[in-house]
Amino acid sequence: MAAGATDEEPRRFFGPSRDVPTTTDGPSPPRIGEFLSPMDAESLMSVVGPPELPEAWKQGFFFAGYQPYGLQQVNGGPCGVLAVIQAFLLRALHLRGVGSTELLEVDEKLRHEALCDALAEVLFRNVGDNKKAVVLIPSSAGATVLNGAQLRGLQPALFTSYDQLRHHLNQRPYRDLFFNPSGCGVPLYLYSMVWTRGVEQCRGRDFDDPKTGAMIGGHGYCTQELVNLMVFGRAYSNVFDGTKRLGSAKDGWLVLQGAPKRPSIGFLSLFEAYACIEVGGRYKGPTCPVWVICAESHYTVLFSADGTVNPQESEKVLDLFYFDQLARQNERIRLTVVPKQLPSHLATGFEEGESMIDRCIRTKWKEASVDWNGAEVIL
Structure with a gap:
């Protein structure tokens, strides 16, 4: 350690120097x-x-x-x-x-x-x-x-x-x-x-x-x-489409900002199944058939292995794969989603006893039956 230095002083950056050019076959250093x-x-x-x-x-x-x-x-x-x-x-x-x-x-x-x-x-x-x-x-x-x-x-x-x-x-x-x-x-x-x-x-x-x-x-x-x-690329607080204004011109508007455009990946939430929030069509229909799932404060992923699937489509039968990065998931979980075929024992598909994942899925694929194809259902 240099003379006079203390433990509290930050040490020098251990990567490429700002002052000495680095030989590289690729793009220049930052x-x-x-x-x-x-x-x-x-x-x-x-x-x-x-x-x-x-x-x-x-x-x-x-x-x-x-x-x-x-x-x-x-x-x-x-x-x-x-x-x-x-x-x-x-x-x-x-x-x-x-x-x-x-x-x-x-x-x-x-x-x-x-x-x-x-x-x-x-x-x-x-x-x-x-x-x-x-x-x-x-x-x-x-x-x-x-x-x-x-x-x-x-x-x-x-x-x-x-x-x-x-x-x-x-x-x-x-x-x-x-x-x-x-x-x-x-x-x-x-x-x-x-x-x-x-x-x-x-x-x-x-x-x-x-x-x-x-x-x-x-x-x-x-x-x-x-x-x-x-x-x-924006830390907006909402998931509905566009913006909403609350208040009045007299008292001042409160502008709430949601999804500004159709994103690359989608988002579905159990909070919408609870009728607490509104996830807009932009988030439900991204450009790629991959969705982040929010259920009970935990985020996981639902996706189609077939990249040609239209993620805006919500009427056709499709297979989706579910992955939880925290679950030590040795088993591959394939879900077959059949829209508008709600099982007869259900009234809405959002009943408390239903799987959290099923309920998230039904916020996009309305009244769908969800077949876990032998995998253990995540409640």
Whole structure:
């Protein structure tokens, strides 16, 4: 340690230098900025939500072998981030022209490529408006970054093209940070999304309520704002189509912002089955047949292995696969959905005894029967 240095001082960035050119066959390295100041770190954590992320958030993005295409969640908490990245990973496989059989049995090389596609897609094209991405880098690969004090050791790495970011995700230090199962890849990705969008943009332009809006809510779970940030690049608080105005011209309008456009991946929620919220047609009919499912504060993924399926269609019989990254799901769960064939013992399909997943499905595929094809039904 240099003379006069203290343990509290952030150490130098362990990746490419800002000053010394790095020889590379790919795109140029990102520009590395100054360490976050104490005020920067405090401001960032104020938008994240809690003063410290739960220990359960400490993990990277990795596959654990339960399903070849499936990411692994270690503990409860970061399911929203992992489910959205899982959804974009499946979309990346569809965009690569992978057929149903190959997708379900995807090999290690291809699934890692799709994971890098997903991380770059969300951070650069969605959150960064296809203009930039900022990755916040700690002083060492093993650094723990769960609270504001630890965020002071982060440096912003600015990427100005998708290809530049996509390339460097497979290079040190980024691959060591994001893909280490026991590292802090998921928290770093969360901070990087907020920093890329901008603290004041999230608070002043996106949240319904700038005073209470946050990315992480009670018990360490992801909020709708975080899911929407990843999908749309805006931390909006709602899932209906477009915007709604409450109040009056005299007293002032309160503008509530929902899905601004048809997204790449969809979203279905048990809260709609409870008649608590309205999920709009944009979220129910994305451009790719992959949906994030929110049921009892847990986020999972429902998808068609056939990328040619029209995700706006809700009248035809189809097979969907269900994946829960937290469930250690050794069994492949295939659901056959038959719209307008509600079982005779049900009146609405939203009865309390029905599977949470079935009820979410019926918010899009009305009065559907859902055959779990021998798999144990998740209630």
